[in-house]
Amino acid sequence: MQLRPKDRDGLPVAPGWLPGVGHTAALMFDMPWVAREAEKLGPLFWLQMGPKVWVIASVREEAFAIFRNKETSSAHLARDGATLVGQSVLGVDGESHRRMRGAINAPFTPKGLTAHKAGALMAEVIVPRVAAWKGRDQVKISDETREFAVDVIFRMMGIASDALVEWRKAYEEYALALLPLDWEFPGSPRTRGKAAKRWIDENLQKIIERERGHDPEQSLVSAMVNGRDEQGRGLSAQELLDNLRILVFAGHETTANTMAWAMLYLARDPARWSRLVDEALAADGPPTTPDALAKFPFAEGVFREALRLHPPVPFDSRQTEQPWSLFDRTFAQGQSVGLILHAMSRNAERYPEPHQFLPERWVSRDKKPGPIETAQFGGGPHFCLGYHVAWLEAVLFLVAVAREFGAQRKRPHIVGDAMPRPIYMPLQRPPGSSAIRFG
Numbered sequence: 303m304q305l306r307p308k309d310r311d312g313l314p315v316a317p318g319w320l321p322g323v324g325h326t327a328a329l330m331f332d333m334p335w336v337a338r339e340a341e342k343l344g345p346l347f348w349l350q351m352g353p354k355v356w357v358i359a360s361v362r363e364e365a366f367a368i369f370r371n372k373e374t375s376s377a378h379l380a381r382d383g384a385t386l387v388g389q390s391v392l393g394v395d396g397e398s399h400r401r402m403r404g405a406i407n408a409p410f411t412p413k414g415l416t417a418h419k420a421g422a423l424m425a426e427v428i429v430p431r432v433a434a435w436k437g438r439d440q441v442k443i444s445d446e447t448r449e450f451a452v453d454v455i456f457r458m459m460g461i462a463s464d465a466l467v468e469w470r471k472a473y474e475e476y477a478l479a480l481l482p483l484d485w486e487f488p489g490s491p492r493t494r495g496k497a498a499k500r501w502i503d504e505n506l507q508k509i510i511e512r513e514r515g516h517d518p519e520q521s522l523v524s525a526m527v528n529g530r531d532e533q534g535r536g537l538s539a540q541e542l543l544d545n546l547r548i549l550v551f552a553g554h555e556t557t558a559n560t561m562a563w564a565m566l567y568l569a570r571d572p573a574r575w576s577r578l579v580d581e582a583l584a585a586d587g588p589p590t591t592p593d594a595l596a597k598f599p600f601a602e603g604v605f606r607e608a609l610r611l612h613p614p615v616p617f618d619s620r621q622t623e624q625p626w627s628l629f630d631r632t633f634a635q636g637q638s639v640g641l642i643l644h645a646m647s648r649n650a651e652r653y654p655e656p657h658q659f660l661p662e663r664w665v666s667r668d669k670k671p672g673p674i675e676t677a678q679f680g681g682g683p684h685f686c687l688g689y690h691v692a693w694l695e696a697v698l699f700l701v702a703v704a705r706e707f708g709a710q711r712k713r714p715h716i717v718g719d720a721m722p723r724p725i726y727m728p729l730q731r732p733p734g735s736s737a738i739r740f741g
């Protein structure tokens with residue numbers, strides 16, 4: 303068997319390398335081990351992602367500089383993930399990115415979410431779903447959170463409640479086109495995925511046409527379709543389509559996994575569950591505006607702590623656009639550079655007892671979380687567009703669960719007792735079998 307190359311260009315290659323797949327398998331099943339062992343070799347190390355791409359990576363906070371995007375870009379995302387990313391904000395940089403973000407940002411700010419009653423819409427989807435858990439022997443937590451998180455995004459895009467099942471099915475099929483399987487024949491994953499993408503695009507196009515020319519104040523999707531940046535520039539037809547299509551992928555599984563982890567930690571921790579219940583029952587109902595989040599500092603702490611321990615995007619990367627230096631090392635133009643956010647989020651110098659679930663570390667602080675503390679949402683110009691959506695949705699969900707079951711003096715337990723082992727890539731999540739029960 304081929305042995306792991308020890309170094310490339312004078313930098314160590316991280317342990318966990320296998321012929322053909324590089325570090326992909328090790329990162330997927332034990333990213334913390336790869337990060338721990340690699341860090342012993344130095345502040346920078348090589349990771350091979352899949353058969354072709356070599357990335358120079360780090361776990362140190364200094365490497366957060368990759369997100370500044372002065373010398374780096376996200377061009378590699380548009381290149382390697384063209385099917386998904388297209389001409390959306392994710393893969394575009396510089397002036398085009400500023401124009402697009404400028405045009406679509408408003409509805410995702412606290413003010414925009416309030417104006418478009420996004421919280422009421424989330425509550426409409428989430429509260430009845432949580433109430434329906436009563437009387438069930440167990441709740442497969444990540445399946446449940448994934449299902450309502452995707453419905454929340456669909457509803458925000460103006461899709462009617464009675465069409466949600468059809469849209470969910472289409473996106474499940476579309477995900478097949480993203481698998482690295484190139485064969486096309488009737489019924490093959492790629493063929494089915496492509497057909498689903500055509501259906502999605504046709505129906506997104508109908509939404510765009512319906513909303514075009516409407517008052518941007520009217521709805522969140524109208525604000526995106528008709529939004530303009532400060533210089534009055536909007537999005538082209540293709541850009542609109544690609545951005546609307548990607549919103550579902552960017553916005554549902556990330557939030558869903560965070561909510562699932564939060565519930566799993568609470569299920570092991572009666573004292574913190576109790577504190578959440580006290581906070582939730584002291585209020586009139588779950589928060590439906592970003593302003594109302596101030597009443598739920600502990601629920602916010604649970605959200606931030608679940609994110610810190612299990613960032614849904616545990617590894618993020620950029621491409622250098624010019625020669626660029628980090629830790630006394632200069633990279634050539636076109637080099638992929640990455641940061642293991644999972645390891646950085648557990649830095650003991652910043653977070654004492656880094657592996658413990660301590661939501662209270664976020665409570666009663668006199669300043670808002672800074673860029674390193676919100677790094678689970680990326681940084682720089684590509685910082686997550688949905689940060690305020692995720693925060694509102696997750697706290698609303700936690701408060702809804704605590705009110706529903708806390709009032710009946712029931713608390714969550716993990717079915718099988720043990721905390722599930724995460725799957726780290728492509729998004730960090732608990733295994734689909736992870737379940738909780740209330741009693």
Ligand code: HEM
Binds near residue numbers: 613614678687689
């Ligand atoms: C806990 C929940 C979430 C997490 C952890 C998360 C994480 C991230 C991260 C790490 C990035 C940066 C990607 C990069 O560097 O290339 C990002 C970007 C993005 N996110 Fe989120 N996200 C979450 C929820 C959401 C939601 C709810 C939405 C939409 C409603 C959303 C929409 C987006 C979009 C559109 C981008 C691309 C922004 C750009 O490139 O300018 N995300 N997110």
